[in-house]
Amino acid sequence: MANSSGKRFMKLAGMTASIAGKAAKNSLKHLSSDEEKRLQARSDMMQDVGIQIAETLGEMKGAVMKVGQIASQYKDVFPPEVATALEKLQKDAPPMPYSQIKKQVERELKTPIGEVFSAFEETPFAAASIGQVHKATLPSGQKVVVKVQYPDVDENCDSDLKQVRMALRIAGVLNMSRELQEQLFAEIRQSLHDELDYVKEANNLRVFSAFHADDKGLIIPKVIGSHSSKRILTLSEEMGESLTTASTWDNEIKQKIATRLFHFSAGQLFGLYRMHCDPHPGNFAFRPDGSVVAYDFGGIRSYSDSEVQLFRRFAQHAIRGDVTALEQDLVALGIRSDDDTNIPGSFYEEWLAIGLKPLSIPPFHEGEFDFANSQIHHEAIAKMRTSLKYFNQFQPSATTMMLDRTISGQYWNLVNLGVKIDLSPLVEEYFAIPD
Template sequence: ARSELMQDVGIQIAETLGEMKGAVMKVGQIASQYKDVFPPEVATALEKLQKDAPAMPYVQIRAQVERELKAPIHELFTEFEEMPFAAASIGQVHRAMLPSGQRVVVKVQYPDVDKNCDSDLKQVRMALKIAGVLNMSKQLQEQLFHEIRQSLHDELDYIKEAHNLRVFGAFHAEDTGLIIPKVISSHSSKRVLTLTEESGESMTVAATWDNDIKQKIAARLFHFTAGQLFGLYRMHCDPHPGNFAFRTDGSVVAYDFGGIRSYSDSEVQLFRRFAKHALKGDVTALEQDLVALDIRRKDDKIVPGEFYGRWLEIGLKPLSIKPYQDGAFDFAHSQTHHEAIAQMRTSLKYFGQFQPSASTMMLDRTISGQYWNLVNLGVTIDLSPLVHEYM
């Protein structure tokens, strides 16, 4: 009965928010990625908001481009496709050509989305509060919504995204097989972002290629995430398959650098310590790390070592860590997500001892997103040498 009630609540929330376009759609989208925070039925309903928003009429898009770049569109571009090839909750993307003949893509933000952002966010919070679905302390709610608000504001600021693209482009410059579009500064502003067109195939197409190509892609996706976290202390936190494209030489193109999370030196050291203890199977040290990360509540209740042991087995198997997995792991037939769900059901009695943590929320979302990317790619690979490289 509770599940049915939650389903209704979720559908109602999604319907209310769906009418609001823009910021709220984005909030629904972000919220659906924090599945540990919302009951699954509500998360599922919020996920429906992630479906492509209907395109905005070209007249409005043209007006926005001309207002932002302070020139008629035909002077700025020799070609500008009126139909977007991608729509997002806060804007849409059009193919175009510069007077120089260079092919580009132009990301245009919907007018006034930024104005409604904060009031929309308050309404979302209110809707969720009334529905009684925020299963967390007031302090944690504050942190969660601060995090959502921050990532929303970052994504609304294309100047910030342009800066991110330059920083990440420089960081990954040594790997010619990891391609990050370049910013065309003369044709970019706070609400319009023009980038070099970098094409590639979708995940669905890449999944049909030979395993040796898929291994190169998987290794690149791994380095993309781990390299940023441990080497740059900031991370691309939206590993949605649509944010990557792939080429038959194993190259990866990465898009959408609006959602970036920065980490302090102490946070990164703590993540590394946690990972080292996990690899060693040292559950006592691991529990202390979880307390430091604000995931394990500080209390006297005992959580048995087997509980952690089972989670380590589930989490480390896909990384081909012995003794859990000897040799390459077959992501196409991975049971990891099913095992995790089954383990959650059997260990519910310990869940009161844990809580979502604001510092690891984006990290969790990124790691699970990349896991799903490898599952959808259907790769068979031994990732353990790459894991040890970062330790």
């Protein structure tokens, strides 16, 4: 194990040293270049750095690869060139050999695998950054899935994260104060530790199952406690189709799915004050009756009552177009810097015109919104290019980081589902917009 940890450290340290060299070379080479050339050179370097980070992390299982996956989802934290390169880490990771998985199961459950399972498929049907999932059968005949954490992942978590942060800082990717860096990486670190603790995930599954118990169209797997531990999680087998398959179904079914995804996230935030914050499409499965199966309850974020009420006020002010109140909310959330810089109301109004379209709130959009042909992400990129002079007044917020990840992920789920739907009744239900 020590040898393995040493190899990981050397590989990450080598990546960091290489990136430091590239950053220094780029800085010296373009010292006397004009602003446009410097910006283009930095963009080219960031693209190169992003590819290098993605390739290095892609070779390594565990927390470090998970950090890369998380990074790809925060385009307001990381330069778009780096985030885009890291997106490929969202794909399934190559599986670990069954011999190692078998040892891990037997070590955790303290019993030969053939005694605790009457059948255990050697080939996983899903493999990810910190573990993989196998289908199995209990001696009672019940079909289950077994989530097996890779050996030593938790041992390397903190050192992996420290090395990635150092590499990103040296590359100039983390263009923010040290205090904000500490807050953001503390959030990522806590999220990683939560996901590595399957006992905590089992408890999350029980809590969320109880919360969603009245919605028969939302299925959450049941925990088999006798076959679970900190690194092994055995659940009832709850299968469904992929998002790609669901996108071919009739729009009426897709509307049921979209409605359930909306209730899934908004209901948790405003009703439970805890939220499933990993809406990757692989964490959901879908059935032809519009039912949704939800997986992976490791990445859960809890919020205080004051935070939830601030989120609600922010949404209400955004939908009403009250830019004065909206700016105050952004300061309270830690997104807008608290200084005397004047940002015209038109700046916020133009962003709201883009961001509120899928909510179908007049005058932004009338009737159904066609997510299959949504241009919001393209409009946002175009708007960013014309808003650069104000961007140094804004910064990522540790308070909203996981919430942003969830909203963005669910938006893309609806885009890839290709649903046409009017979301305004759901928005009214959760935000109670005054007339």
